[in-house]
Amino acid sequence: MSAEAKLKELNITLPEVTKPVASYLNAVRSGNLLYLSGGLPDLGLPEFRGKVPTDVTPELAKEAAREAILGRLAVIKAEVGSLDAVKKFVSLQAFVNAETDFTDVPQVINGASDTLVEIFGQEIGSHSRTAVGVASLPLNVCVEIALVVELLD
């Protein structure tokens, strides 16, 4: 099943593409690679702001990671017209706004990784990944996620 068909089956509506919060683009294409800027979860949702696990529970942060990746998919669709233009998710880079003793970073970011596999399947959706806990994030969101995506010719 195509990713677009799967989105419909799962009854997922992608969020609106938001303007970057500063002087940069949501994505830049170079050859058949699309580099996406670090994306944030919906800024209208205050429950996704703060540090994990003090202000935001790991479970909620995992949901924020899912929201952030759906936002990135919306950017891909806006850039190239269809999610079915994705050949492969190459690299996912994730940052958690973490307390210095919070080490369950991988579980939080699975909220993003699992969503890619759910929509695109293992072959296209599975990816290389780097995930770390950082001291602070823009606008005090709990997660930020960037992508490198390979597009079909």
Added chain:
Amino acid sequence: MSAEAKLKELNITLPEVTKPVASYLNAVRSGNLLYLSGGLPDLGLPEFRGKVPTDVTPELAKEAAREAILGRLAVIKAEVGSLDAVKKFVSLQAFVNAETDFTDVPQVINGASDTLVEIFGQEIGSHSRTAVGVASLPLNVCVEIALVVELLD
């Protein structure tokens, strides 16, 4: 106007290319992509050392981000001969040496992003971007900035 001409018009002199502070190169080319190492602001300037906003004000850190990106442009020029060999700034990755409650990371890094657009224009200079606050940076600088740049054939 070409980037080299714009540099002259703006009366900007690029800094000297410095040796990496450890066992790595300033940049590596792969195909038409140039990967630049994380660059620091001028190490001779103690005002660019420390945490934002406690030791370094956000305004000063923004200046440091501009200095760091000018240093990266000097590396590009040293590697490929001219800034006019740049086809597109693809990806900028920025790290701010941040207190855990400092969330104005985007404003600080605009010091780098705005400088690229000022010199190269929107079409070439605008880029995808990831910006986060980190626990510490090499030599206690306040910002570190890496780039992926696409070169003309």
Added chain:
Amino acid sequence: MSAEAKLKELNITLPEVTKPVASYLNAVRSGNLLYLSGGLPDLGLPEFRGKVPTDVTPELAKEAAREAILGRLAVIKAEVGSLDAVKKFVSLQAFVNAETDFTDVPQVINGASDTLVEIFGQEIGSHSRTAVGVASLPLNVCVEIALVVELLD
């Protein structure tokens, strides 16, 4: 001398390839670039867990960085059959689980960079690099290291 021959000369045995700790792959190839996930040092070694320099000395963290990069080389070998398939190490991205006043990040990460040059020589092994101190890392390891590698055709 080839990298595989050098490994034998140095009497280095690569570690077993471990499964990723969450929903992602160890590596993804796109064209002739191999993107490796952030790799951790051997999780069976408790001395490599904790913050630098409080829990883990910088010297030990440097050793952990060497172990982490050997684990990445094991992944490369598993993916493409031989270390001699590497044309160039393009980019290394390193994260140190650092106290907020620990600024000797570059020395720690030289444990990885020096190992690449030792095994592959300057021409292939030297790389661009980004190294920062972060608030926390998966499973409380002291370092995490990701790579982008160019492969021979």
